[in-house]
Amino acid sequence: MHTHQKKAKGDEGGGEKVLLIGNPNVGKSAIFNLLTGKYVTVSNYPGTTVEITSGSASLNKKNCIVLDTPGVNNLNPLSEDEKVTRDILLKENPSKIIQVADTKNLRRGLLISLQLAEMGFPFLLDLNMEDEARSRGIFIDTQKLSGLLGVSTVTTIATQRKGINSLIKGLEHLKSSPYQVTYHPVIEDYLQQIEPLLPPAAISKRSLGLMLLAGDESLKEWLHENLSPEAIDKIESLHQNLQKKFNEPLNYVITERRLRTADTILDQVMFTVRPDKSSFTARIGQWCVHPIAGIPVFLLVLYLTYKFVGEFGAGTLVGFFEEVLFGRYINPWSIKLVTATIPVKFIQELLVGEYGLITMALSYSIAIVFPIVTTFFLIFGLLEDSGYLPRLAVMVNKLFKVMGLHGKAVLPMVLGLGCDTMATLTSRILESKKERVIVTLLLALGVPCSAQLGVILGMLGGLSFKATIIWLGVIIGVILIVGYLASLVIPGKGSDFVLELPPIRIPQISNIVIKTIARVEWYLKEAVPLFILGTFALFLLVKLQLLGIIERGASPIITGFLGLPAESTAAFILGFLRRDYGAAGLYSLAKAGAMDPIQILVSLVTITLFVPCVANFFIIIKERGLKTALAMAAFIFPTAFLVGGLLNLILRWEGIEL
Amino acid sequence: MKCPLCGYNIPREKIECRNCPMGNNCQLVCCPHCHYQFIDPHSSRLLNLLKRLFKR
Structure with a gap:
């Protein structure tokens, strides 16, 4: 099996950069295929073995380059895939971001949404696999979610091409989310101290500061390119001093706080109904x-x-x-x-x-x-x-x-x-x-x-x-x-024999x-x-x-x-x-x-x-x-x-x- | 790509063919979740040819 699906004629023409971002297995690639033409380019991200797929698209009568990024569970990177996605956000300066989330697993999607909000990027939240969520009795009040986050929210079923037009239309008026997670007062205090030390970047100083306070080693190279050694030493000392005040690693403390915030949002927008076991397909x-x-x-x-x-x-x-x-x-x-x-x-x-x-x-x-x-x-x-x-x-x-x-x-x-x-x-x-x-x-x-x-x-x-x-x-x-x-x-x-049974469905x-x-x-x-x-x-x-x-x-x-x-x-x-x-x-x-x-x-x-x-x-x-x-x-x-x-x-x- | 047996959405980077001796030209995809093997329609030259013909 070819894992490198390189198709001929790479298309790297100009246009706005539209980034697809989201957790693994949420249908990003399916959305990517629906947005782009038949020619795509697959290349390794510089200095890594992680593949990035890009393709051209005409969205709302504008030529765009769509980038399909590796799936992430956190933008405070713990894996090479996550580092690549975070670096793209940091260095590529995308003009538009589509965050694809799995509707039935919205909690982990919201963790990314909150970080995108923190970074200050204008983005659109796409709740994909809406049909699978519905079949499990999971429903999301998208209007309320959109109101809470302050960004457009659309629902799609990429495998059936449903909702793609709304998604493209939603890209016309993207907004940054004003929603901000409030952390422990000590962390907030250190953030106040670290932010003035940071250089201007594509992502907000608050977000960068949180990554550095969490001890993100993968940012070292970027820091050396953009800051003096004295400033770097000061940042390192702030991180070490803050860590001494917590028993858990700071990355854990920060992620935990974001997850609790995601839970609060979920409580307001998600409701579940027990799936109808008596339906004809369920009985079959x-x-x-x-x-x-x-x-x-x-x-x-x-x-x-x-x-x-x-x-x-x-x-x-x-x-x-x-x-x-x-x-x-x-x-x-x-x-x-x-x-x-x-x-x-x-x-x-x-x-x-x-x-x-x-x-x-x-x-x-x-x-x-x-x-x-x-x-x-x-x-x-x-x-x-x-x-x-x-x-x-x-x-x-x-x-x-x-x-x-x-x-x-x-x-x-x-x-x-x-x-x-x-x-x-x-x-x-x-x-x-x-x-x-x-x-x-x-x-x-x-x-x-x-x-x-x-x-x-x-x-x-x-x-x-x-x-x-x-x-x-x-x-x-x-x-x-x-x-x-x-x-x-x-x-x-x-x-043990464990096999998840997908629902009985009518094949296409x-x-x-x-x-x-x-x-x-x-x-x-x-x-x-x-x-x-x-x-x-x-x-x-x-x-x-x-x-x-x-x-x-x-x-x-x-x-x-x-x-x-x-x-x-x-x-x-x-x-x-x-x-x-x-x-x-x-x-x-x-x-x-x-x-x-x-x-x-x-x-x-x-x-x-x-x-x-x-x-x-x-x-x-x-x-x-x-x-x-x-x-x-x-x-x-x-x-x-x-x-x-x-x-x-x-x-x-x-x-x-x- | 979705596994037809267990429904797992297989990310391209997780397709496990390293242990397979069939070489690089095999069209089968092995699901990393349940190990089911199925044909990847994207790797079919005939299908791509037909798609191009119908698009014209």
């Missing part, structure tokens, strides 16, 4: 985590996913891509073009043969996997944004408790639904080595990542919903049994579409090279006449125990590289009518229990060592075939129809 949220009601909710989610991904994605869309786009156009055209232009038969077969890079790798990737994962990513985005996913984590936690595994282990398992490789890395949060090994094993064995789950559900879409339930039951059963057996050998106490379609596009792009970049590699390996096996030997060697397992056609061996070979590619191979066989419903289900269960992909295997080697990784592979692959074979026997023995 409760059902989702209920031990009994949660199960039908989960089954309903699964059914809708099955309908959308399995029937629409894997049926309608794949039908169009495979039969029309590739079947009628791309493949015939490619074959014609390659045979006409490339005379070498080996290359012709490599590109457009039975195991050709175009006719197989590209065809599988684009015609089969692409429509299925796109539909699945749409559903996955919906689940994320609706708030269901964290509730699923709570339900899984309950399941884990049944098999005696520790609560903390839930997180990597749920994260595995996104990407197993990354979830394996997350298992580092677990305390003992044994726990980490077990979770890594369970992830590799039974948790399909989102793309793989999509392809598997796509294939299940061709069968009945009963087949989906059987598939799910077998996979959960395997995880439970392996997890339970593992928990028997894992001594240790359970760890535009957000879902954006996330799906980004996910599909990521998936194609990750998976297609492996698909090509897998096809090439298969092509070589055919050319070297090894595929037939492998098929014959594996036939007691593939055709005998699993009851599958010999051709499915090739799909399982691909499954060693990526489960979803193997599943795509099985899909192709099923569509060609080479497998009956029981064979499809058995093959799907088997491939679901494979190691997810080679990347995952490499991460297991990296995280747990080669020996453990090989031992896991030696356990996982036979288990996959064993479970698949047993399922085959049971389904045929019982004569279950799918």
Whole structure:
């Protein structure tokens, strides 16, 4: 992930400087993005590693440079981020300041407001995330707050672009706040003594004096540039004398006084109403985590996913891509073009043969996997944004408790639904080595990542919903049994599982579409090279006449125990590289009518229990060592075939129809 | 950026990718609060291209 989102064409033209300031996580960057154009500059603040983002904007018909400063909790700096923000205020002389505050955590925002008031800057207070505050039953009387502080106050919901026009309009008439915190009389007395010693600066002498009395070391350099050594000595002696009069550090005493003032303001402007627990969305949220009601909710989610991904994605869309786009156009055209232009038969077969890079790798990737994962990513985005996913984590936690595994282990398992490789890395949060090994094993064995789950559900879409339930039951059963057996050998106490549940909400379609596009792009970049590699390996096996030997060697397992056609061996070979590619191979066989419903289900269960992909295997080697990784592979692959074979026997023995 | 799992607002400077071996070109973001990994839509070239096309 790039932490440096440097976009081209930095825009450092002239104009008024507008500073965005506020606590961390209050939506400053979201406001910044709404105010500025598409080109922004990210640069380190001189002499530091702290990044400052700036961009140009036209606000109230004036050209401005907007600066997004690092989040601060105090302008008497305790961290490098806070020092940078304070230095910007001290040295950059901004003409306008927007203080962004989190409405639901206004107390810490007011601490900054009081300091800005003390500094004498004209500023506007933006109460952002107003919707989240409201959902928690927190309401702010903005008019009263504005009256008390003497500055304009607006409310915004930056993520929904609400209130931005009022915010821009509010910038036209900014005022300094006349509100001043009154400190202990001794501090006030020392302030009177220190202020005459200070040079003129962008921030008020009272504010500077308080920083110096609090013993702000970060101002030393600035003092040396602007004051004589004698004056600096006098300031230092004032600070030391004042400190002797208090038991607590002066920074603490001053901040404490500001916080008490913030509390007094809050008492007058904030009122809370108990959130309505009986609202429809709140009730849905409760059902989702209920031990009994949660199960039908989960089954309903699964059914809708099955309908959308399995029937629409894997049926309608794949039908169009495979039969029309590739079947009628791309493949015939490619074959014609390659045979006409490339005379070498080996290359012709490599590109457009039975195991050709175009006719197989590209065809599988684009015609089969692409429509299925796109539909699945749409559903996955919906689940994320609706708030269901964290509730699923709570339900899984309950399941884990049944098999005696520790609560903390839930997180990597749920994260595995996104990407197993990354979830394996997350298992580092677990305390003992044994726990980490077990979770890594369970992830590799039974948790399909989102793309793989999509392809598997796509294939299940061709069968009945009963087949989906059987598939799910077998996979959960395997995880439970392996997890339970593992928990028997894992001594240790359970760890707490803490996850804040966001409210159930209606997702924004535009957000879902954006996330799906980004996910599909990521998936194609990750998976297609492996698909090509897998096809090439298969092509070589055919050319070297090894595929037939492998098929014959594996036939007691593939055709005998699993009851599958010999051709499915090739799909399982691909499954060693990526489960979803193997599943795509099985899909192709099923569509060609080479497998009956029981064979499809058995093959799907088997491939679901494979190691997810080679990347995952490499991460297991990296995280747990080669020996453990090989031992896991030696356990996982036979288990996959064993479970698949047993399922085959049971389904045929019982004569279950799918 | 908001984590889709726990709702934590992730400041850019807190994105934790240092331990990840996937290198600098990975589009996944790891939430420092709950460790959930998700795709950062801003890093998608395709999305940026589409946005530019639609803006025209």
